[in-house]
Amino acid sequence: MQSIPGYTYGSPALGPSPLNHQDLELLKASLLFTDDDHAALRQAGEVLADQVEEILDVWYGFVAAHPHLVYYFGGPDGNPSPEYLAAVRKRFGQWILDTCQRPYDAQWLAYQHEIGLRHHRSKKNQTDGFGAAPQVPMRYIVAFIYPITVTLRPFLAKKGHPQEQVERMHQAWFKAVVLQALLWCYPYVKEGDF
């Protein structure tokens, strides 16, 4: 794996997640997330591995088409920065693979928390040293569950798997996206309310 600037998965410098193993198990149960979903995600990882750039093209195209979203890639002058877009893009691509391939353990939880902090004002703009908006509002983190889920399906179907397997991979992806989006919300939420 090439080194990706700002990608610190597994780094001992990361703080632990505020959630423990039991919290995660209860969330997975609430999402009907089972070992079958982990298996389906591993398969999805194989299907998606050589399509990451095309997926990112779709997602970046979606953001670019909405001024209120592209705004979050803009600097103090209001213009989106190609360097910043590119830096985020590399980590976003890796996130697709991590969602499929990583075990959902304490290290994974810690990195989900880090992703949340990086979108929240508590750690925004520290990774790339770029002066984008002071934070991504929580509403868009939850809203993105929809486009990030629905746009993935055609890519899962592209390798000729039976419809039923594509559906299983897609459902697992949907659950994984909801799970991560909600974990990213943690820094936004009032003490004790998460």
Add this chain to the structure above:
Amino acid sequence: MQSIPGYTYGSPALGPSPLNHQDLELLKASLLFTDDDHAALRQAGEVLADQVEEILDVWYGFVAAHPHLVYYFGGPDGNPSPEYLAAVRKRFGQWILDTCQRPYDAQWLAYQHEIGLRHHRSKKNQTDGFGAAPQVPMRYIVAFIYPITVTLRPFLAKKGHPQEQVERMHQAWFKAVVLQALLWCYPYVKEGDF
């Protein structure tokens, strides 16, 4: 429409939503939610109208199967209250219809905010005067996007509509659930972070 205890949609006593029309439009754009989705939801409302009790059976069955979820229907003695379960159930059934039939306007936004407040400690347990847990944690509000979305599909398919129309209704439902779940999160979020 029968009067449902505690159902105060459109009541002048409700506070306004903290979000305005423009906020809603930007959220809808982020969810790819268009007028076609409103039309698909109206159709879904016709399909679902006589299936509300069966849908609620599925959802209540899901909650009942998970002690960490049924907990939120329990009183101070830890036992779920049949009266409380029944009172919530009536409003939950009406929520299915409202999701499909109501215009998403200021009144609708105000009631979404009210629903959020009623799950949050700021207004929890005031509607029915039942001493359930002091609040539903935000994590489960977001997590529920998955089961509330996926379990609805078979009901949308039950009236013999072509697969493509069922899919359109289901996508609209998915968007509407994400939109509402995120609106319900407002009371949980730190000032300025929503």
